[in-house]
Amino acid sequence: MERARLAAVGLSVVGVGISIYLTLLHYAGVAPACPTSGAFNCDAVLSSSYAVIPGTSVPTSAAGIVWFAVSALLWAWRFGPAHLVWAGVGLLTVLYLVFIEIVRLGAICLWCTAAHLLVVTLAMLTASLSLQGRGLGRGA
Amino acid sequence: MSSKPRGARQTRKPARKPVAGTPAWVGPAAVAAVLALVVATFLIIRWYTTPLPPKPLTTDSTAQVVAQITSLPQSEFDGIGQGTANNLIKPVAGTPLTGATGKPEVLYIGGEFCPYCAAERWPLIIALSRFGTFSGLQTTSSSSTDAYPNTPTFTFRSATYTSQYIDFRGVETSDRDRNPLQSPSAAEQALFNKYDAGGTIPFVDLGNRYAFTGSMYMPDALANKTWPQVANDLQDPSSAQAKAIIGSANLLTAAVCKMTSDQPAAVCSSATIQGLEKKLG
Numbered sequence: 001m002e003r004a005r006l007a008a009v010g011l012s013v014v015g016v017g018i019s020i021y022l023t024l025l026h027y028a029g030v031a032p033a034c035p036t037s038g039a040f041n042c043d044a045v046l047s048s049s050y051a052v053i054p055g056t057s058v059p060t061s062a063a064g065i066v067w068f069a070v071s072a073l074l075w076a077w078r079f080g081p082a083h084l085v086w087a088g089v090g091l092l093t094v095l096y097l098v099f100i101e102i103v104r105l106g107a108i109c110l111w112c113t114a115a116h117l118l119v120v121t122l123a124m125l126t127a128s129l130s131l132q133g134r135g136l137g138r139g140a
Numbered sequence: 141m142s143s144k145p146r147g148a149r150q151t152r153k154p155a156r157k158p159v160a161g162t163p164a165w166v167g168p169a170a171v172a173a174v175l176a177l178v179v180a181t182f183l184i185i186r187w188y189t190t191p192l193p194p195k196p197l198t199t200d201s202t203a204q205v206v207a208q209i210t211s212l213p214q215s216e217f218d219g220i221g222q223g224t225a226n227n228l229i230k231p232v233a234g235t236p237l238t239g240a241t242g243k244p245e246v247l248y249i250g251g252e253f254c255p256y257c258a259a260e261r262w263p264l265i266i267a268l269s270r271f272g273t274f275s276g277l278q279t280t281s282s283s284s285t286d287a288y289p290n291t292p293t294f295t296f297r298s299a300t301y302t303s304q305y306i307d308f309r310g311v312e313t314s315d316r317d318r319n320p321l322q323s324p325s326a327a328e329q330a331l332f333n334k335y336d337a338g339g340t341i342p343f344v345d346l347g348n349r350y351a352f353t354g355s356m357y358m359p360d361a362l363a364n365k366t367w368p369q370v371a372n373d374l375q376d377p378s379s380a381q382a383k384a385i386i387g388s389a390n391l392l393t394a395a396v397c398k399m400t401s402d403q404p405a406a407v408c409s410s411a412t413i414q415g416l417e418k419k420l421g
Contacts, residue, residue: 041286106287132164
């Protein structure tokens with residue numbers, strides 16, 4: 001349990017780092033180091049109208065900073081239902097963003113995918129620990 | 141047959157410890173499975189909803205569309221100004237770039253598959269047609285498998301341009317299926333490397349006085365449109381397409397006017413172009 005918590009805090013910090021990087025690039029108007037043609041195209045995703053929170057000029061990566069920061073705080077604290085709720089929020093957001101990438105834009109942003117994978121990993125960790133916490137699992 | 145008497149030495153099996161249901165790996169596995177299913181569904185939706193590439197127009201229809209977009213009234217250019225275009229044009233300091241006839245040259249390097257190139261060709265053709273005449277333009281659309289699939293556009297692969305003020309050189313490096321098409325000269329490649337370290341296309345060098353990469357508006361402005369529809373949209377100054385494309389064309393016109401020392405006056409002396417020239421620096 002302790003190791004899982006440490007790993008989760010570490011993954012959340014990495015997520016904060018990626019989100020800060022993407023947010024800084026957005027405000028600097030610079031494309032990230034990433035392919036710019038074909039199915040993997042960070043520029044197509046990050047310069048699209050979907051790259052900002054609807055109705056604002058705030059990049060979605062800023063929301064990523066908040067999500068990962070809260071996740072780090074939660075995991076540094078005691079495991080509880082808040083983790084499940086937060087993981088659910090993260091997963092639903094990831095699904096929405098992946099929908100935009102695949103269906104609307106037809107392009108995948110590798111940096112965003114790295115952040116998405118971190119959310120999914122944290123959600124899997126949450127699912128695993130919550131099963132154990134209920135005494136339904138065999139333990140780690 | 142002998143049999144052991146009942147109850148003699150009966151080994152008693154230890155009672156099995158009850159194991160409660162769900163193993164710990166089930167949770168993560170369920171999350172992964174649901175995600176994989178959802179992503180597969182997205183891919184199928186994408187596959188079904190990606191439109192087939194539009195059939196290129198005939199030579200006559202192409203000529204009609206080109207004539208329509210290159211004869212827009214001065215009042216429309218003046219009314220729109222920069223429109224919704226994003227000014228990407230940056231001043232550069234290099235040896236003046238001249239073309240085959242010794243006039244200041246506009247160099248374009250792009251690819252037919254590229255949706256941003258597709259978007260940028262519209263304002264480029266409109267702007268340069270204010271200084272000269274294109275011939276041999278053909279319609280095409282960007283890749284069906286890239287972002288903003290099938291964005292309607294033209295190709296410079298067989299186009300020629302004549303003008304008494306400037307030269308134009310268009311290099312289409314790949315066709316819409318990404319097969320190699322044309323190559324820049326060593327000098328053009330050097331400019332591309334110098335001003336476009338990221339290798340982004342389209343790359344446009346305006347006489348080595350200005351350069352930019354990318355498109356000044358997002359290609360989704362042209363989504364699901366045919367060439368004649370875009371041409372018709374450009375007749376309406378209030379349309380999103382006119383604000384984006386003509387706004388971009390005005391910025392390009394201002395940069396070319398800087399190259400030609402404001403010639404021809406009929407194009408360059410308008411208050412709109414003069415104002416944009418100041419913005420370019």
